[in-house]
Structure formats: C-alpha cells, structure tokens
Amino acid sequence: MNLILLEPGDFLSSDSAPDIAPDTVRISGRRYQHIIEVHRAEVGDTLRVGLLNGLIGDGEVIEHREGHIALQVSLKRESPAPLPLTLILALPRPKMLKRTLQNATALGAKKIYLINAYRVEKSYWQSPWLAASKLREQCVLGLEQAVDTQMPEIQLRKRFKPFVEDELPTIAADSRKLVAHPVTEQPCPVDIRQQTTLAIGPEGGFIPYEVEKLQEAGFESVHLGPRILRVETALPVLLSRLFPSN
C-alpha cells in the first residue's frame, strides 16, 4: 500500500463534528490495519494519500484511537497519466484474473473489457470474483500499489461475436488495433505513442475464427517473440513495449 486511497465518505463533515477541520479523514478497517501494522504510523507521521478519482498528497496522523486513525490531508498533485489504452481481455481463470486486474490497474489501464472466447472455460463466468465489488477490490489494490487514484472501468461481455461485430468497432474507433497472437509474422511495435485497443486471448490463445473476426474489425496480429508467456506476464510485457514512456 504505497498510497492510502481515500473516498469522499472518509471525510468528516463539519456538521457531524464541528470542531474538526473539513480536510480531516477518519479511517478504520483494512486501511487502518495496514497503516498501524505495516507503516507503523504514529501521531505526527505523514503518509501518502489520494482521493479516489482525485488528487494525491499527504496525510498527517493527528489522532490514533483503538480501531481508527484520523489524518489531516492536503491534496495537491495530479495522479499519473493513464495509458492511452482500451484493453480487451479474454476472461482469465479466477486466480489469474485477480493478479491480472491488479497488474493492469497498476500499469495504468483505465478501460478494460473482459470478454468470452472459445478457450475461456464456462465455469470462469460463474466466479464470485466477477462481482462488481470484487473487481473493484482488485483495482483498489492496483491503485494503492501504483500510487494512482483513477479507478478503471471494467465491462463484462459474455458473448464474443456480438461484442466484436456490434460493439468493438465503436470502442476501437480512431485507435491502433492490435491483437497479441503468438502465431503471426509481425512483432509487437515499440513506443507507438497513439491511442490503442489491445486484445489479449485466453490461455492457449484465440482460435483462428476469433483472430479472423478481430482482423475483420481492423485488428493487426502481433507477437512477442518465440516465448509463450502467461497472460499475467504478457500483459506488462505488452504494455511496457507499446508505451515505454508512460
């Protein structure tokens, strides 16, 4: 937790506590535990904080009672620039989904579509980790790790064909369209400096029909060399290659 991510509800309103300044937050639960046990913060210490979808700054510990801590916060800096990216990701297996969402968020992805594909096992769509609150939890972990405040937007699409035919052309309009595919001639471009829509297949890859449908939608197939990487490794490799300056 390199950033304590604050939400509007953490701020003490001057109505309920007229003697407390409006820039004061009170934190309990998971963040409190982390501040006490890992940061070992005491009154007078300063922590890095950020407001969800807002600015980043400092929070000074002004009170510590059993079960909660109060910080006086000062928010000044913008969060890091988002990647110019829309990510289209075949739904990974639940365990990998968590890490992949944390990673994608930490790397600065802000628009993520989790889609179906032939090699996505049907059971993955039943995972409790696909509940909006659970997806959000993973994104929060990614933001806290990367010192970012801008929550990604995640969409689920359980049908490949209507998504690619009807929705993807609009989503990917005016962007460079790439699909990571091991069996192709063209290497992944480096430092492309343009808005990009990147599709990544499931374990075992997209099947030829799916690659064809993506190509019909204007996607170029690109590879990452002879090595076959897991999605959770391929994702940082791809994003680092496409956007090394971000």
Add this chain to the structure above:
Amino acid sequence: MNLILLEPGDFLSSDSAPDIAPDTVRISGRRYQHIIEVHRAEVGDTLRVGLLNGLIGDGEVIEHREGHIALQVSLKRESPAPLPLTLILALPRPKMLKRTLQNATALGAKKIYLINAYRVEKSYWQSPWLAASKLREQCVLGLEQAVDTQMPEIQLRKRFKPFVEDELPTIAADSRKLVAHPVTEQPCPVDIRQQTTLAIGPEGGFIPYEVEKLQEAGFESVHLGPRILRVETALPVLLSRLFPSN
C-alpha cells in the same frame, strides 16, 4: 506446459530395452499427469518436447500404459535466444520469489543472483523455497511455459557489501549496469541492444547506502515512471523495455 521438458535420464537406453529405438523416452509422474489430463494425448498424437539444455522438437506418443507414456522424439530446433542479461535481484518474499523466478525464466534470463539488502526480511533466507531443488522446480515451470530448454543459473549471496564490492565488478564487467530505483531522474532506456547487468531492489527499494554502493560499482539509477510496481510486475516491464526485440 507448452513444452515437455526431457532430461537425459528419460531416454531408454538400448541396453535395457534392445527392441526400442534410442530416440524413445518414457515419462511418468508430473509430466505424465499433465500430458494425460491437460493435453489428453493419445497414441499417435504429437507433443512439443525439448531436451534440457538442448534442442526442441516433436514427440509422438507411441505407447500409453497406466502411469507412464512413451514418446518417440525428434529434436531439431534451437531454443530461443537468451536475454543478454545478468539479473541481480534482492531476495523477494517466498511467495513472490516463486512467481518471479518463473517469470524471469520464461522471459529468458539465464544468470540470476538473489542477494541480500537492508529491506529483505531475514526470515526470507530461511525459506525452504531456496533449496536448489526448489529453485530448479520454478525454473522448470518457466521453461515449460516459455518453450525454452536452457536452465538458468541461480546464485544466492547473503551479504550485500562483499557481493557488491568484491564480486559484482567482475560479474558486471563489460556490461551496461542499471539499477531500477523509483527516486531518480533518468528513465529506463529502451531497446539498448547490449549486455546488461540489472539490479532490482526489494519491496520498498534499496536504501540510499545500497544505491550509493551500486553507483560506486558503476550502476546508473533508472526509473519506470511515477507508478510503483511490485517486483513481479516491474521485472517483465523492465526486461520488455530493455530488450523489446528479444
């Protein structure tokens, strides 16, 4: 398991089985289970195989009995080129160590030093995952994932200062020397096409004294932008940025 990694002992010698060709292997255990349960291979099917530290090719299933399978192999292709890299990695926590070694191996690192640093918890050095056989297991998983056969060499160094002062100058001689460090001016270079020694700190980073010692040994500090990434994510990001053509 995108490659069935074979060892010399898997080959049936013509002495013990005079009616069997010398290019035949017999496989049981973990690899057998995977071939049967995941690949669902049957007699006549062809699998991708590679000989440890040797060539890659095909293996045709010629026999399947309860508990083992026999393949007739034909090895032709070289394994993918290694990265021109020596990796100096502050020992990660055990859970992250496993993934990081798998990733480093899958990405093509062949020389890895796991070293101590101030922010490496002492208990990590007691981890059973540091046994040579356990380190090797993680590397095997990385090779099987990435379709590679060349086993990385891993060295453990429990004392930072003597390593950096006495050993590192020789290890890093004639290479570009980089240390990933968030608090620095210089961004990580892209596509450097030269032999490189890359040092990566623990969670929380190297302390200033350690960065100074590395700088005295000729290392340049480079950063990955404003985002702070976990080691397991920073590693593929760094390697992809330094060597996008590998």
